[in-house]
Amino acid sequence: MASLSLQGIQKSLGGQPILRGVDLEVATGELVVLVGPSGCGKSTLLRTVAGLESPDGGVVRIGARDVTRLPPRDRDLAMVFQSYALYPHLTVRENLAFGLKLRGTSAATITERTDEVAQMLGLGPLLDRFPRDMSGGQRQRVAMGRAIVRRPSLFLFDEPLSNLDAALRADVRVEIKRLHQRLGATMLYVTHDQVEAMTLASRLVVLRAGQVEQVGPPLEVYARPVSRFVAAFLGSPAMNFLEADLGSGRLRAPGLDVVVPQPAVGGDVPGPVLVGIRAHDVVPAKGARADVRLRVEVLEAMGFEAYAHGHVGDAPFVARLEGDAARGITVGDELGLDVAAGSVHLFDRQTGRTLR
Amino acid sequence: MSRSRLQEAAVHLVLWVAVLFALYPVMWVTTQALSGGGATEGRIIPWPATPSLDHFTAVIGRVTDEGVWLFGLQLLNSVVVSAATALTAIGIATPAAYALSRFRFVGAEGATRTLLATQMFPGVAASIPLYLLLDGAGLLDTRTGLVLVYATSAVPFAIFQLRGAFDAIPRELEEAAMVDGATRFVAFVRVVLPAVRPALAITALFAFMSAWNEFILAATFLTSEDLYTLPILLNRYASEHDSNFGHFAAGAIVVSVPVMLLFYALQRQLVSGLTAGGVKG
Ligand SMILES: Nc1ncnc2c1ncn2[C@@H]1O[C@H](COP(=O)(O)OP(=O)(O)O)[C@@H](O)[C@H]1O
């Protein structure tokens, strides 16, 4: 196992700057998840680490070695591709053994290691099958096995679950986490799925248009996003945003009237701001006055919880309600909601940065 | 709702007529080849009046005055020339097509378009310049020369075919191999080539067949009878003096059989080659 260190990675493709100076550290044994919307450069960054792209600027270090100019085969890492990229003309056993064979590992060791990995991932019954005769989930396992069997010092995953159906994805997610704990491996995991990102990461790196927007433990990033971009990206349903005016300790907008909760937010400079409120940070108001007035247009009731979709003023808004609280609400109602203490987010309207 | 027996029968009848229509010339040639004596003109039902293998033995057993087995020589010429054409085409086209598919370099697009343009000219159009070139190289009336001539048209076509096949192989396949420890060359040989094997088989077969069947260029560049390929021999039997339809028919069958055998042997590859886009990781 080894650490990974990226410094100032830059890369242009087709004349477009894709990565604009990415710094990133992954400690030995850490599982860092790189998350961001499609097209923000996640795959390009991962491919740069793998040596499949060479950066226009910056340094890639694995452990103490500067590998920036080394070909992929000399970097001692394994990569699980989104499409799995299994060798179609080889059986599962041969797929697993391919890398070991190339490195001149003895036949006995190859057998021992492939058997061990097959056991670990439940691939035993599939060993003599070809990729075309397997389901998506099985192929995905083989792709992981092919990485594990080599015992590399660094694992790279490029959206390995995106081709699986939802139920399977949840299972494999847990399995990857278990594998990480069992192998104690250094992993860099790329996804655009925020659930995967939140659940897997020991640390989260949010990438935006080729630059690191925020780094931190997932819950920390979730609770204290540095920008509207991060706030909108993490959390489901996405955070609600309202344009409001800040003045004399209150935030006001049509349908919104709430006390600025945190002390000295934004320096308390009066003026326009952007308010962010998560769907689950509201509760039905007790009395007649309410922080937020939501016109309910669609109600999704799921028993233990319900989502009320509608508008606050002109802004779309979603509120999550406990099952009991949702009873008695009908479409067309104006629903009074109070915002839980300390959970109002404030952003600069122009820059989108969080105001603290 | 199931179709009535009558409808079923009608469909089969139509199909049988179509099959008969397609096979009639073949049956007629076969009849000619198997008939002893003169031509069986005027017969409608293709069945030899006096069945015999005389034409076959005459065509196959042909020897020169010096006792050289001419047919054997010419069969060998055809096999050697066609196989060499196929090997040359594959050998040159495979790396070229791979480069065109995977690397961006100055002139890549131009090269592809030029290749396509060469396919629009019939090979015969180049026969005079080719004649002059071969003459200058001292390769007139040699099998090597003929192979080179065939390769000039087989290579561009093969590049075209194989480029399509390489394009259908996801790059991630060889990238996975390179991360696994392969050089680009090893990844190419151990991962990419096996994945395009069906396309290689088809391309080789096409090159082989076009050389096997080619007549005009062979007749232009070869003058010695012991270097002739089989199409020239066939032409002899159908030409004005010395024409013998029975011999011609027998010869046509003998010439067709190896190609048919090749087709059967490669059938599986052919089918999967046609669906080569389905090669996925
Ligand atoms: N070879 C290329 N040439 C030009 N642009 C490319 C190339 N590869 C990727 N891109 C562009 O780079 C951006 C980032 O791509 P990618 O790293 O695959 O994003 P992600 O994995 O985050 O979805 C995309 O906008 C994509 O269109």
Ligand SMILES: [Mg+2]
């Ligand atoms: Mg990607």
